[in-house]
Amino acid sequence: MNNANKGSLVAERTLKALMLFSKKKYLSVAEVAASLEISLTAAYRLVETLNNTGFIKREQSKEYSLDAPNILQLYNMVEQDIREVARPIIKKLAMEFRESVYLSIVHNDNSYYSFIEGEDSPSQVKWSEHIGRAYPLATGTAGKTHLAYLIKDLNESEREAIISKMELTPYTENTIVTIEKLKKSLEKILDDGYCYTNSEHLPGAVGISVPVFNFKKTSVGAVLSVFMPNSHFDESELKKYVTSLIAEANKIGKSIP
Structure with missing residues (x-):
């Protein structure tokens, strides 16, 4: 897979991950992995990217939710x-x-x-x-x-x-x-x-x-x-x-x- 295709796949997964929160307020890494049919490692990288850019936040329960401002x-x-x-x-x-x-x-x-x-x-x-x-x-x-x-x-x-x-x-x-x-x-x-x-x-x-x-x-x-x-x-x-x-x-x- 070339870099352009990899970038497109990552972008698609990221958008799909955000859309998961329209159906459920709190999600664990495991739930994201299962819903997107990706590995736990890949799901962790994805949610951490969204967390670091301010679109989701980590709760005390270690689950994630949408971060309101962005x-x-x-x-x-x-x-x-x-x-x-x-x-x-x-x-x-x-x-x-x-x-x-x-x-x-x-x-x-x-x-x-x-x-x-x-x-x-x-x-x-x-x-x-x-x-x-x-x-x-x-x-x-x-x-x-x-x-x-x-x-x-x-x-x-x-x-x-x-x-x-x-x-x-x-x-x-x-x-x-x-x-x-x-x-x-x-x-x-x-x-x-x-x-x-x-x-x-x-x-x-x-x-x-x-x-x-x-x-x-x-x-x-x-x-x-x-x-x-x-x-x-x-x-x-x-x-x-x-x-x-x-x-x-x-x-x-x-x-x-």
């Missing part, structure tokens, strides 16, 4: 890229729909989500949201869409582990408050490719959300949503909203690695 800097760079791409698209949709449009992402612990960009409806009567406020993942149309695609490729026990931890707070009489109903709702989202709710989180508020896939179509990096008072909503136009949202979500997804 990872947060990279995260903010990616998030900013998404926001810059999404901003004109969101503004365009808000004017087209004359309703509020928002983009949201999941927090690293997969328990909460936040809106990171949005544009309020130009109408006097509208639904609006605070950028940055965190909501439990099973809350609202955007949260359920995030959750549906988060568990999509997991096995049954892995799904149960995540869903069983969800906060099911009864915000309205339409809020889903049982695990069984939540599961059925998530299955419908995956079957339909979008989520539609009416007064589940806020009385009188309709939400429609679609996933924003990354450019390889291998994962969901964000969710694009439109929100409106239910007095503005005609269910016969649901497909129109979904079609427009999906088309614009695809454009945003090109900025997500």
Whole structure:
């Protein structure tokens, strides 16, 4: 193997090692070695390199975890890229729909989500949201869409582990408050490719959300949503909203690695 190929292999392993921490907060050298199918010696060299460059840190348990400052800097760079791409698209949709449009992402612990960009409806009567406020993942149309695609490729026990931890707070009489109903709702989202709710989180508020896939179509990096008072909503136009949202979500997804 020549030096260029060796360098490429090392870079690939390093990125794969970092991605392991998206699934588990703490990892031992042995777990890294097993996941990447490399020797303990090679895994030790890899994690020590990441440790020395500030991307991971060694815990007292001798396991490793992501080191916040450098990872947060990279995260903010990616998030900013998404926001810059999404901003004109969101503004365009808000004017087209004359309703509020928002983009949201999941927090690293997969328990909460936040809106990171949005544009309020130009109408006097509208639904609006605070950028940055965190909501439990099973809350609202955007949260359920995030959750549906988060568990999509997991096995049954892995799904149960995540869903069983969800906060099911009864915000309205339409809020889903049982695990069984939540599961059925998530299955419908995956079957339909979008989520539609009416007064589940806020009385009188309709939400429609679609996933924003990354450019390889291998994962969901964000969710694009439109929100409106239910007095503005005609269910016969649901497909129109979904079609427009999906088309614009695809454009945003090109900025997500």
